Amino acid sequence: MIEMFLKKAATYKTIKWSGGETTELYIYPETSSYKERNFEFRLSFATVDVEKSTFTSLPKFKRIIMPLSDEIELSKNGEITQVRPKQVFNFDGADPIKSKGISTDVNLMFERGLVGNMGMLDETQNKIKTDANFICFYNLDEKAEVSFGEQKVTLFSRDCVIIKNTNKELLEINIDLFGDIYGIVLFEVKKGD
DSSP states (O other), X not given: OEEEEEEOGGGOEEXXXXXXXXXXXXXXXXXXXXXXXXXXXXXEEEEEOSSEEEOOOOTTEEEEEEESSSOEEEEETTEEEEEOTTOOEEEETTSOEEEESOEEEEEEEEEBTEEEEEXXXXXXXXXXXXXXXXXXXXXXXXXXXXXXXXXXXXXXXTOEEEEEEXXXXXXXXXXXXXXXXXXXXXXXXXXXX
């Protein structure tokens, strides 16, 4: 079974964290809570408003972060990594991560046993093939259209569309961007085989 639904930017929940704000784009199951840590995975957009911050410890989860606006410096056990905009950084939620730099970013947190992937699509990537259980497109451009088969949805700035692909069918999804070609973030989550 395949289900596609749109989440409008105006419906997102935003909360404070020690270094800024985090906006929940999607959480699964939908009845779960970030605060209670009872989710399987969570997609979010965050601001880092202070020069130095420490990431929240999330021992049950793996994490991927991708800065959007500015380079950030991440330190894990003394090892420093410079992460440029649109570059992903994977880490364990139990890792003590310190961040340096003011930026905006997108995040994927997922339970161990799940496989997560995140990346930026641009105007050259107008078609993807995936068999992930969950596929989400988060639009950073003015307007985008996402379609497969007979289904099509229009996304405006900061909207996202979630595709639930329960049977892990191989989907060919078309993406059309309209605007300043900033891009669209692709999140994929698969359950273990």
